[in-house]
Amino acid sequence: MSRVAYVNGQYVPHSHASVHVEDRGYQFSDGVYEVCEIWKGQIVDMTPHLDRLDRSLKELQIPAPMSRRALVRVMKEVISLNRVNNGIIYMQITRGVAPREHNFPPAGTPPSVVMTAKSVSPHKMDQVAAKGVGVVTVEENRWDRVDIKTVGLLPNVLAKQKAKEAGAHEAWFVDKNGLITEGGSTNAWIILKDGTLVTRPATHGILRGITREGVLKLAEKKGFSVEERGFSMDEAKNAREAFLTSASGLVMPVVKINETILGDGQPGPIVQDLRKSFHDASELIKLTVAGGNAPGVC
Ligand code: PDD
Numbered sequence: 108m109s110r111v112a113y114v115n116g117q118y119v120p121h122s123h124a125s126v127h128v129e130d131r132g133y134q135f136s137d138g139v140y141e142v143c144e145i146w147k148g149q150i151v152d153m154t155p156h157l158d159r160l161d162r163s164l165k166e167l168q169i170p171a172p173m174s175r176r177a178l179v180r181v182m183k184e185v186i187s188l189n190r191v192n193n194g195i196i197y198m199q200i201t202r203g204v205a206p207r208e209h210n211f212p213p214a215g216t217p218p219s220v221v222m223t224a225k226s227v228s229p230h231k232m233d234q235v236a237a238k239g240v241g242v243v244t245v246e247e248n249r250w251d252r253v254d255i256k257t258v259g260l261l262p263n264v265l266a267k268q269k270a271k272e273a274g275a276h277e278a279w280f281v282d283k284n285g286l287i288t289e290g291g292s293t294n295a296w297i298i299l300k301d302g303t304l305v306t307r308p309a310t311h312g313i314l315r316g317i318t319r320e321g322v323l324k325l326a327e328k329k330g331f332s333v334e335e336r337g338f339s340m341d342e343a344k345n346a347r348e349a350f351l352t353s354a355s356g357l358v359m360p361v362v363k364i365n366e367t368i369l370g371d372g373q374p375g376p377i378v379q380d381l382r383k384s385f386h387d388a389s390e391l392i393k394l395t396v397a398g399g400n401a402p403g404v405c
Pocket of ligand 1: 142263289290291292293294314315316317318319352353354355
């Protein structure tokens with residue numbers, strides 16, 4: 108079955124899904140987004156993702172395009188129309204379409220809403236996780252408001268491309284104090300020799316990852332001690348284990364930082380356990396298959 112996207116009130120073939128050339132997301136990166144995991148026919152941590160979406164919209168003074176109830180309905184339709192059982196749903200809201208002028212368009216300009224969903228093989232992700240991944244470090248060069256999940260991701264794109272060219276999976280940004288902030292599309296963690304989990308506090312310099320929040324809950328449940336503080340490269344290189352968190356990669360073991368191999372170069376037991384039991388601490392919203400066509404399907 109071919110893929111379907113939601114674009115401004117209509118369900119359209121993915122291959123024809125498009126927005127206007129004067130969409131402010133396209134011209135100014137004037138928009139926000141969310142990515143939720145879909146796992147075994149369930150939306151993972153939908154409530155905190157939508158809470159963060161609301162916050163991002165508020166911070167940018169973009170009006171909510173529809174009620175949460177309506178948004179959830181569209182999410183479920185998009186997932187169902189694309190027959191996604193395991194994968195991700197992507198949602199993007201921009202300040203809408205208006206003649207290109209930097210200041211906000213007139214009040215009442217409708218925000219643009221786009222949603223897509225795609226299947227991702229859990230088996231493939233598990234294969235990557237079984238080996239672990241490498242990261243490279245890059246200088247932090249992003250703006251101060253990375254706590255807002257905006258579509259303005261150029262530094263992240265360039266950092267991740269650099270990682271790819273170096274044969275790595277992720278780039279870790281390092282701030283001017285020599286502390287790791289986060290990855291290009293993930294939060295960064297290390298585990299100290301005594302088993303303490305360390306991750307930067309979500310007060311400044313990082314996105315408050317929903318998967319990160321989930322791991323914090325899980326760690327508490329499992330009785331791990333956690334320190335929310337910045338960590339340096341030296342600490343990371345001497346760590347017992349390290350990992351990344353994100354909705355698309357969950358808990359992903361890191362086995363190499365730049366040229367340094369961590370431990371024996373294999374994912375360690377704590378990270379593997381956190382990955383295996385991640386969903387024990389998540390909100391899971393069951394998807395009921397939609398009956399018939401959604402309104403507006405083309
Ligand atoms: N990335 N930090 C950054 C810069 C991110 O872009 C992301 C998410 C995270 C992790 O957040 P969460 O656990 O809520 O997914 C941290 C998404 C998955 C993306 O851009 O595809």
